[in-house]
Amino acid sequence: MRVLFVCLAAAACAAAFEIGDRSELCAAVECRAGRECVVRGGVAECHCIQSCPDRFAPVCGSDGRTYDTHCLLHRQACLTGEHIKVVHKGICKKKKTVTPKPAVKNEDPAVCYSSQRDALLTVVRTHWHDTLASEPWHVSGMTYREGLWGRFYSCDSDRDSYLAAHELLNCTSKVPFSARPEQDQELTRALCVDALVDVADTNHDWRLDFEEFTKLFAPGFHPPQKKCSLEGKKYRDGEDVTVDGSHCICAVGSWVCSSPTPTEDDKKKNNFDLLAFNELDYEDEGDYEDDEQFLINEDEDEDYMEDLFEDLLDKMREHRRKKQHHHNHL
DSSP states (O other), X not given: OHXXXXXXXXXXXXXXXXXHHHHHHHTTOOOOTTEEEEEETTEEEEEEOSOOOSOOOOEEXXXXXXXXXXXXXXXXXXXXXXXXXXEEESSOOOOOSOOOOOOOOOOOOOOOOHHHHHHXXXXXXHHHHHTGGGSTTOOTTOOHHHHHHHHHHHHOXXXXXXXXXXXXXXXXXXXXXXXXXXXXXXXXXXXXHHHHHHHHOTTOXXXXXXXXXXXXXXXXXXXXXXXXXXXXXXXXXXXXXXXXXXXXXXXXXXXXXXXXXXXXXXXHHHHHHHHHHHHHHXXXXXXXXXXXXXXXXXXXXXHHXXXXXXXXXXXXXXXXXXXXXXXXXX
């Protein structure tokens, strides 16, 4: 009984010291709404809050969704990296007016924003910490680095001691992730995993060794915030421009652009040769009464193709000569 009492007392003291240490470290950290202070490896960090109080006080968010509480709204904003504010209290009201269709423009390119990349990194760290004890390779008392090695080894599906982007994507598939309403969920997740690999890939081989992997998931590591440059001007993450008809968005320090929409002039230029060749194709129609005259054997093939090519060139020259004469006459 005395031994049991001593063990319980020791456990209680350890818990008290841990709580006291956490309180002391978190005292200097101020977390925004939807986040809470968590101590990892002796470092206090702001992570997305794990759960909210169980009550119902609905609010309408600027993303058009109704949330049961303010806390859930701010938690969603933290998980997605999207700025969501409270529009009004209560359930979101459906607009009765018909929203006019926006002007026709190029489709927005698929991107992962810096805030989404950083949010995914934070959520992966938290998820891996919370599920560490359930892993088959987990051993009690493992250091943080040993835990990362277990993750690295289990993610390395081809056992080449490197993690490619698709391997990291596969082993983080159970981690919660929410794209913006206008984004494709799985494509955005894949782009954000690519962005995480790019952050830690110091030798630019588009894969992570264990040291690069450890750097990425080390407590306190924050990916650098990069801007995009264009004609001497700096653009923040998420800003967009139009360049030569292409819609471009600045994302994680690089420009991502959609293909330009063809103009009417481009379409007219592309139609020129079609009109010319249609005219050539049927110019000699009626000269042949039997389609079998077009059939040739292998011996005749080479001479036939040369004659056909020369004939086609002559007709093109004549067609262009007539067209130029017509323009000069005008």
